[in-house]
Amino acid sequence: MADSIFLARNFNEENPKPNPNPNYTYLIDNFDLSDFEVSDYLLLDRGISEDDSTSTYTGCDSTNPIIPAQIDDPVINNSSETPTSGAKKTKMDVGFRIAFRTKSELEILDDGFKWRKYGKKAVKNNPNPRNYYRCSTGGCNVKKKVERDGNDSSYVITTYEGVHNHESPSVVYYNEIPLMVPSGWTLQASHSHSSSF
DNA sequence: CGGCTTTGACCCGCGC
DNA sequence: GCGCGGGTCAAAGCCG
Numbered sequence: 596m597a598d599s600i601f602l603a604r605n606f607n608e609e610n611p612k613p614n615p616n617p618n619y620t621y622l623i624d625n626f627d628l629s630d631f632e633v634s635d636y637l638l639l640d641r642g643i644s645e646d647d648s649t650s651t652y653t654g655c656d657s658t659n660p661i662i663p664a665q666i667d668d669p670v671i672n673n674s675s676e677t678p679t680s681g682a683k684k685t686k687m688d689v690g691f692r693i694a695f696r697t698k699s700e701l702e703i704l705d706d707g708f709k710w711r712k713y714g715k716k717a718v719k720n721n722p723n724p725r726n727y728y729r730c731s732t733g734g735c736n737v738k739k740k741v742e743r744d745g746n747d748s749s750y751v752i753t754t755y756e757g758v759h760n761h762e763s764p765s766v767v768y769y770n771e772i773p774l775m776v777p778s779g780w781t782l783q784a785s786h787s788h789s790s791s792f
Numbered sequence: 793c794g795g796c797t798t799t800g801a802c803c804c805g806c807g808c
Numbered sequence: 809g810c811g812c813g814g815g816t817c818a819a820a821g822c823c824g
Contacts, residue, residue, distance in 0.1 A: 651821080681821070710796055711795085711797085712796075712798080712800095712814095712816080713797090713817080713818095714799090714815065714816060715797090715798075715799075716813090716814065716815070716816095717813095718814075719813065719814090719823090725814085725815095727815070727816075729816095731795085731796085731803065738815095740815095
Protein backbone atom coordinates (compact mmCIF):
# COMPACT_ATOMS: atom_id res chain seq x y z
CA MET A 596 0.00 0.00 0.00
CA ALA A 597 1.13 3.55 0.41
CA ASP A 598 0.46 4.56 -3.12
CA SER A 599 1.07 8.20 -3.30
CA ILE A 600 -2.06 9.92 -4.41
CA PHE A 601 -1.14 13.53 -4.42
CA LEU A 602 0.79 15.77 -6.68
CA ALA A 603 2.65 18.75 -5.54
CA ARG A 604 2.10 21.84 -7.50
CA ASN A 605 3.87 25.12 -7.56
CA PHE A 606 1.84 27.88 -6.08
CA ASN A 607 3.07 30.37 -8.61
CA GLU A 608 1.81 28.34 -11.46
CA GLU A 609 -1.16 29.65 -13.33
CA ASN A 610 -4.49 28.34 -12.28
CA PRO A 611 -5.02 24.86 -13.54
CA LYS A 612 -7.45 24.26 -16.26
CA PRO A 613 -10.65 22.64 -15.16
CA ASN A 614 -9.82 19.05 -15.03
CA PRO A 615 -11.97 16.74 -17.09
CA ASN A 616 -11.80 14.12 -14.46
CA PRO A 617 -14.50 14.66 -11.87
CA ASN A 618 -12.51 12.76 -9.33
CA TYR A 619 -9.84 15.33 -9.52
CA THR A 620 -10.17 18.60 -7.82
CA TYR A 621 -7.88 21.45 -7.30
CA LEU A 622 -7.85 23.44 -4.23
CA ILE A 623 -5.41 25.93 -3.06
CA ASP A 624 -5.42 28.48 -5.83
CA ASN A 625 -8.97 29.39 -5.15
CA PHE A 626 -8.68 29.72 -1.48
CA ASP A 627 -8.74 32.95 0.30
CA LEU A 628 -6.81 31.93 3.31
CA SER A 629 -7.20 35.20 5.04
CA ASP A 630 -10.20 33.88 6.83
CA PHE A 631 -8.20 31.30 8.68
CA GLU A 632 -4.61 30.95 9.39
CA VAL A 633 -3.94 27.82 7.50
CA SER A 634 -0.43 27.11 8.46
CA ASP A 635 0.04 23.87 6.68
CA TYR A 636 -1.44 21.93 3.90
CA LEU A 637 -0.90 18.38 4.72
CA LEU A 638 -0.69 15.62 2.26
CA LEU A 639 -1.63 12.16 3.09
CA ASP A 640 -0.76 9.05 1.30
CA ARG A 641 -3.12 6.23 1.05
CA GLY A 642 -2.10 3.54 3.44
CA ILE A 643 -0.03 5.56 5.76
CA SER A 644 1.55 3.93 8.69
CA GLU A 645 -0.39 4.47 11.81
CA ASP A 646 2.46 4.66 14.24
CA ASP A 647 4.03 7.63 12.63
CA SER A 648 1.18 10.01 12.50
CA THR A 649 3.27 13.10 12.73
CA SER A 650 5.26 12.24 9.69
CA THR A 651 2.44 10.92 7.60
CA TYR A 652 1.60 14.45 6.77
CA THR A 653 3.78 15.96 4.16
CA GLY A 654 3.82 19.42 5.53
CA CYS A 655 3.66 22.28 3.13
CA ASP A 656 3.61 25.92 3.78
CA SER A 657 1.76 28.62 1.96
CA THR A 658 4.49 28.89 -0.61
CA ASN A 659 4.18 25.32 -1.58
CA PRO A 660 0.60 24.24 -1.51
CA ILE A 661 -0.64 21.03 -2.84
CA ILE A 662 -3.02 19.81 -5.42
CA PRO A 663 -4.54 16.46 -4.77
CA ALA A 664 -4.68 14.26 -7.76
CA GLN A 665 -6.92 11.46 -8.69
CA ILE A 666 -5.92 8.39 -6.90
CA ASP A 667 -4.21 5.84 -9.00
CA ASP A 668 -5.51 2.83 -7.29
CA PRO A 669 -7.41 0.02 -8.91
CA VAL A 670 -9.45 -0.43 -5.81
CA ILE A 671 -10.52 3.15 -5.90
CA ASN A 672 -11.09 3.22 -9.58
CA ASN A 673 -13.01 0.05 -9.59
CA SER A 674 -16.43 1.03 -8.40
CA SER A 675 -17.51 -2.57 -8.57
CA GLU A 676 -15.49 -3.29 -5.54
CA THR A 677 -17.75 -4.65 -2.92
CA PRO A 678 -17.09 -5.14 0.71
CA THR A 679 -16.62 -8.65 1.78
CA SER A 680 -19.85 -10.17 2.87
CA GLY A 681 -20.89 -8.95 6.24
CA ALA A 682 -17.84 -6.85 6.63
CA LYS A 683 -18.15 -3.21 7.29
CA LYS A 684 -16.58 -0.89 4.86
CA THR A 685 -14.00 0.44 7.18
CA LYS A 686 -11.31 1.46 4.82
CA MET A 687 -11.25 4.85 3.30
CA ASP A 688 -11.60 4.04 -0.34
CA VAL A 689 -13.18 7.24 -1.38
CA GLY A 690 -10.61 8.60 -3.74
CA PHE A 691 -8.23 10.96 -2.11
CA ARG A 692 -7.41 12.40 1.18
CA ILE A 693 -6.09 15.76 2.15
CA ALA A 694 -5.46 17.30 5.50
CA PHE A 695 -5.18 20.86 6.61
CA ARG A 696 -3.64 22.11 9.77
CA THR A 697 -5.40 25.28 10.68
CA LYS A 698 -4.86 27.65 13.50
CA SER A 699 -8.31 28.14 14.83
CA GLU A 700 -10.09 28.23 18.11
CA LEU A 701 -12.97 26.47 16.51
CA GLU A 702 -12.70 22.87 15.64
CA ILE A 703 -15.50 23.07 13.16
CA LEU A 704 -14.61 25.13 10.17
CA ASP A 705 -17.56 26.13 8.11
CA ASP A 706 -16.53 24.83 4.73
CA GLY A 707 -19.90 25.25 3.13
CA PHE A 708 -20.91 21.65 3.35
CA LYS A 709 -23.24 20.07 5.77
CA TRP A 710 -21.66 17.48 8.00
CA ARG A 711 -23.11 14.93 10.32
CA LYS A 712 -21.04 13.70 13.17
CA TYR A 713 -20.95 9.94 13.42
CA GLY A 714 -18.16 9.19 15.77
CA LYS A 715 -15.68 10.43 18.25
CA LYS A 716 -12.59 8.62 19.30
CA ALA A 717 -9.68 9.21 21.57
CA VAL A 718 -6.50 8.68 19.64
CA LYS A 719 -3.07 7.78 20.75
CA ASN A 720 -0.46 10.49 21.21
CA ASN A 721 -3.15 13.09 21.36
CA PRO A 722 -5.07 14.07 24.48
CA ASN A 723 -7.77 15.55 22.29
CA PRO A 724 -10.42 13.34 20.79
CA ARG A 725 -10.83 12.94 17.07
CA ASN A 726 -14.24 13.64 15.64
CA TYR A 727 -15.61 11.91 12.60
CA TYR A 728 -17.99 13.62 10.22
CA ARG A 729 -19.77 12.47 7.11
CA CYS A 730 -21.35 14.68 4.50
CA SER A 731 -25.01 14.68 5.27
CA THR A 732 -26.03 15.10 1.67
CA GLY A 733 -27.60 11.94 0.42
CA GLY A 734 -25.39 9.90 -1.83
CA CYS A 735 -22.27 11.81 -0.90
CA ASN A 736 -19.90 9.72 1.15
CA VAL A 737 -17.23 12.30 1.78
CA LYS A 738 -15.85 12.11 5.26
CA LYS A 739 -13.73 14.31 7.36
CA LYS A 740 -11.86 13.90 10.57
CA VAL A 741 -11.23 16.78 12.89
CA GLU A 742 -8.77 16.73 15.72
CA ARG A 743 -6.66 19.18 17.59
CA ASP A 744 -2.96 18.99 17.10
CA GLY A 745 -1.58 17.06 19.97
CA ASN A 746 1.55 19.18 20.00
CA ASP A 747 -0.18 22.51 19.76
CA SER A 748 -3.82 22.53 20.62
CA SER A 749 -4.29 25.90 19.02
CA TYR A 750 -4.12 24.11 15.71
CA VAL A 751 -6.85 21.99 14.26
CA ILE A 752 -6.11 19.19 11.84
CA THR A 753 -8.93 18.59 9.43
CA THR A 754 -8.67 15.62 7.13
CA TYR A 755 -10.98 15.32 4.16
CA GLU A 756 -11.50 11.98 2.51
CA GLY A 757 -13.22 11.74 -0.81
CA VAL A 758 -14.79 14.10 -3.25
CA HIS A 759 -18.21 15.64 -3.00
CA ASN A 760 -20.53 14.58 -5.76
CA HIS A 761 -22.67 17.63 -5.34
CA GLU A 762 -22.35 21.33 -4.98
CA SER A 763 -21.77 23.04 -1.75
CA PRO A 764 -24.89 24.62 -0.35
CA SER A 765 -22.92 27.83 -0.48
CA VAL A 766 -22.03 27.53 -4.12
CA VAL A 767 -25.04 29.54 -5.05
CA TYR A 768 -23.38 32.50 -3.49
CA TYR A 769 -19.89 31.67 -4.57
CA ASN A 770 -20.50 30.16 -7.93
CA GLU A 771 -17.05 30.89 -9.18
CA ILE A 772 -15.70 28.37 -6.81
CA PRO A 773 -15.13 25.12 -8.61
CA LEU A 774 -17.51 22.34 -7.96
CA MET A 775 -16.60 19.91 -5.24
CA VAL A 776 -13.98 22.09 -3.72
CA PRO A 777 -14.37 22.53 0.01
CA SER A 778 -15.32 26.02 -0.73
CA GLY A 779 -15.76 27.26 2.74
CA TRP A 780 -12.24 28.47 2.96
CA THR A 781 -13.09 31.08 0.45
CA LEU A 782 -16.12 32.19 2.28
CA GLN A 783 -16.58 35.01 4.63
CA ALA A 784 -19.09 32.96 6.43
CA SER A 785 -19.54 33.39 10.08
CA HIS A 786 -17.51 31.11 12.24
CA SER A 787 -20.47 30.57 14.42
CA HIS A 788 -21.67 27.05 14.39
CA SER A 789 -24.34 26.19 12.02
CA SER A 790 -27.56 24.83 13.43
CA SER A 791 -26.79 22.03 15.77
CA PHE A 792 -23.22 22.72 16.59
C1' DC B 793 -41.20 15.09 14.24
C1' DG B 794 -37.07 15.05 11.72
C1' DG B 795 -32.38 15.71 11.91
C1' DC B 796 -28.59 15.88 14.67
C1' DT B 797 -25.17 14.62 18.51
C1' DT B 798 -23.56 11.50 21.91
C1' DT B 799 -21.50 7.41 23.26
C1' DG B 800 -20.57 2.63 24.09
C1' DA B 801 -20.06 -1.42 21.51
C1' DC B 802 -18.45 -3.63 17.74
C1' DC B 803 -15.47 -4.71 13.74
C1' DC B 804 -11.22 -4.92 11.36
C1' DG B 805 -6.30 -4.52 10.35
C1' DC B 806 -1.88 -4.85 12.02
C1' DG B 807 2.09 -5.79 14.94
C1' DC B 808 4.06 -8.74 18.24
C1' DG C 809 -3.56 -16.05 18.54
C1' DC C 810 -3.97 -11.98 21.07
C1' DG C 811 -4.09 -7.26 22.14
C1' DC C 812 -4.19 -2.64 20.61
C1' DG C 813 -5.73 1.18 18.04
C1' DG C 814 -8.53 3.28 14.55
C1' DG C 815 -12.92 3.58 12.30
C1' DT C 816 -17.95 2.76 12.14
C1' DC C 817 -22.51 1.54 13.75
C1' DA C 818 -26.67 2.32 15.96
C1' DA C 819 -29.65 3.27 19.85
C1' DA C 820 -30.93 6.87 22.77
C1' DG C 821 -31.53 11.42 23.75
C1' DC C 822 -31.58 16.34 22.50
C1' DC C 823 -33.13 20.33 20.03
C1' DG C 824 -35.40 23.50 16.88
